[in-house]
Amino acid sequence: MTSYTIMVIDDEAEMRKLIRTFLEGDGYRVVEATDGVHALSILHEVRVDLCLADVMMPYMDGFLFAQEVKRTIDLPIIFLSAKGDELDKIKGLKHGDDYIVKPFLPGELLARVASVLRRSYQRKELHSALTFGPLEIDKEAHRATLNGTALSLTLKEFGILYVLAKHSGRVYSRDELLQIVWGGDHDSSVRTVDTHIKTLRLKLGDEGQKIETVWGIGYKFEV
Amino acid sequence: MTSYTIMVIDDEAEMRKLIRTFLEGDGYRVVEATDGVHALSILHEVRVDLCLADVMMPYMDGFLFAQEVKRTIDLPIIFLSAKGDELDKIKGLKHGDDYIVKPFLPGELLARVASVLRRSYQRKELHSALTFGPLEIDKEAHRATLNGTALSLTLKEFGILYVLAKHSGRVYSRDELLQIVWGGDHDSSVRTVDTHIKTLRLKLGDEGQKIETVWGIGYKFEV
DNA sequence: AAAAAAAGTGAACATTCCATGAAGTTTCCA
């Protein structure tokens, strides 16, 4: 990636201009939006790596905007808030997000931006959680989340889900799944897999449909 | 901290005196230095919380001084520059730094000073201690506090808590915890971890629920 | 359309794994 693109969302033109100056001075590309709705429409057309969003905005405040964005893409957001704004709400920050209190120093803004970018884009490479719409599967943390809320999957359930999702599209026979998830020296019947698939689908809710039965062969994870 | 100590570095005695008057009037302690070299020697003997440094100084200009200081300690610096000085250089401000253009109003100086101090020392707290609601874990001080009162955790207990909390969400197997907390050449059984987890949960009270058992894998700290 | 094959389901049963308390061992410090 040669340069990061940062979207600045603030209803005050002066503030946008100020921030643009800082950011461009440090080599970032900048796009501006006047409010959350405007920002969402831009996101459909331009690839953006980071958002700087004012908390107080007309039509859609920063938090609502964030909520809306996170539903579809994984975009880090830095909130800008005037001193005294609803700082308590900001405690609900997602991992990778940050906030800055206005007024801020140029150095602070740039430091936060650099820090969040580093965190977000390094983390993904190292961490590589699998993401399928609202479903996220994190092998390292051994955690699967649906719309951000953790699913309580058992060992075998998680194992099956991970294997299928990791190579989505590929069909795995029950025997293969037993081999991979249970280990080489298992002695379970293939029917056991069915049972786990059942509870897995149950726990996944609507997303359970992504685990497809391939008749006569086995199962696959289809996006 | 009852009062901050601020070092004023300027080759003009008049300017130093002026700034000292402002600062002391606002309750700060002040030490003076005539140039960068002088300032560095003072830093070895006096604990200083903030520097006000003129950009144009004999022997060692403000930026060179800053560069030298940052090599060893993390000290915020506010640069003083006459209008027309090399303002472009100031773009290389580190986080926590700021600058003021001379001549300035007393109020402006004090506002910048207060702002930088607030940001710097607030920020440092955030960095050194992990906070999860009423629970605070300070690796450096090797201390965990619950609602402000210190918990008396043993070495292993603290180690486990810190590792889990530091990477909250990630699951650690008992073997991993032994590896990390006990060190590479331990010979304890994995059951030992269970026992420490037990006492840890006990000492943490309600917050003990944040240490979750991941069946078949190990433990994790969940917020 | 009937039969056969494969997959889904729910509940009983079996197993694995963990929390716990008590007792034993080591380490640390006065």
Add this chain to the structure above:
DNA sequence: TGGAAACTTCATGGAATGTTCACTTTTTTT
């Protein structure tokens, strides 16, 4: 060197998970 604190081990009961089985439903084959 004695005692306290920290650490470790062990056995046990119980909870969470995993497995099987009999049966039903779905899909495919003939």
